[in-house]
Amino acid sequence: MRAMIVKEFRELRRDHRTVAMLVALPLLMLVIFGYAANFTVDELKVAVVGDQADQVQQLVAEAPQDAPTTLDLTDVDAEAGSGQARDMLRDDEVDVAILSGDASDAAGGRPTVLVDGSNLFAAQSASVLVAQLGDRVDSEILYNPDLETSWVMVPAIIGLILTFIGTIITSIGLVREREAGTLEQLAVMPLSPTSVVLGKISPYFLLACFDMVLVTLLGVWLFGVPFRGSALLFGIGAAIFLFAVLGIGVLISTVSQTTGQAVQVALMTMLPQILLSGMIFPLDAMAAGVRWIGYLLPLTWFVKLSQGVMLRGAGWESMWLPVVVLTAMAVLVFGVAVVRLRRDIAPARGAR
């Protein structure tokens, strides 16, 4: 048995990827769960609008700062009304908007607190605060009135499924070609490297598109998740996102010799995306030290986009940033991946 143990350790020592998984993964998990695993949003961005905005602002400013949830007053606008308040919530500029009332209206001058329900954990914190105020305020939860978890999760899961197909399935498909030695056979055929690369990737792109439509329709049908925004904006964002994750899959295939290695590396890239993209733990609740990692991941921006478009009906005015960031990521990752794959297929051509 001793010989067996020694042999196993020797094999492990030569398998750098597994050692990396054994060492890096526990560290990664510890750091992520330590700093990121927090469901409680302890600071809410608040806007106050309406005639009495100044008085309400005073109340907000005087709220105790040592309470579990603090309020960050980002905007006070006496000129603005309900429409502008809702716009700010839709565009994810604030978590809560307080509409100061008019003494002559039906509510008898009580302020109305509008809460963004698509930001689930922030909305829950806000609801607790509102409940403490009792009948001194009216409140309304927008976009996700019953604070359904599934409504928030389905748009994010669409991104996760696209990531899964893009990285794991694509990298396996490409590495299988390398394992079977068919990649070099393709290289000596009268096919241009570009047509080999595109011919290889297109089926996965189309399959992922099909899956995206399927999952979106199923999500809407089974869970009653609303689709309030533009399908075109959603489709464009998803296609760009898909290029980024396909790029990651192709990149993984260029550094892996076997399907086992490809799956290993792909899982290592999937895990941080699941944990740090904001789909499970809210980005606002993460320590700043790990939050920036989240902003480097494509899934983070897709989740912002899909939740914004589906739940809040957000349009280009507020969704341009996720689209631009995803485009930059897609161009960079997909570009590098295609260059590397081309070099694998025709090294002599690439070298010239």
Add this chain to the structure above:
Amino acid sequence: MTTLVHADGVTKRFGAFAAVEDMSLDVHPGEIVGLLGSNGAGKTTLLRVLLGLEAADVGHVEVFGDPPADADRHALGYVPQGLGLSQALSVRQNVDFVAAAFSVRHAPALPTTLAAVADQPVGRIGLGRQRQLAFYCALLHSPRLLVLDEPTSGVDPLARARLWDTIHAQAEAGAGVLVTTHYMQEAEQCDRLVIMSRGRGVARGAVGDITATSRTAVVHTEEWSAAFAALDEAGLPVTLAGRTSRVAGTAPERVRAALDADGVPADVEEEAATLEETMVLIEQSSRHPGPR
């Protein structure tokens, strides 16, 4: 144009290791050129350079008169060591893909042995049939140059003979064939051989030209067992062929002296070395350069 492949002074290094060093090689239409050498001699690396899969560090390569990367791939047929077939696809689907890639409209009929398994996944048919399929695919577009990397490894003798019939037929039809092998019987089927050792070309020519440079001392005796023991004890490179001892690259006088020292009566005569013996001698001399 009479030269299909022209390589001159090709060197390919991986880090400090030179897999191919200063190799030159020509392949003309209608001839079968064998690239012979032990495992790790650099045969496959040289083929990869010729096919444009690796770039040469030094030297000049032309295929159909162009650099390998720009060579007309419609005129090239290649059977890699791993066969390059898609295992999950059926025999017919593999053929369809290759035909489409080479723009072949009317593919010749599948040989009967392959037609019988046309709808089975390639991964499920025997290795012999897989090789036959790889050959069929490589010849589908009637290439002018056929490049074969260890084409018959793992194939039974009958199937091997059939594959060689195919290779000869191609050469007779005017195609140039470049084939790597480490089987002597296969090497003997080639019109011309280039023997590689440690990345270098150490001998070239027809089989007869190459073996003519080496002689072997052949020992005939009743006491064959004692003769073998005596020669082995004397440190000579002796091999047994039936009951005859053969000592390649050694003068008959030295052999006779070794037998006399042990008192073994025998007739010793000299004859041309076989290709295998010549290979061993060439390998030895390339490992220990200098007079032998």
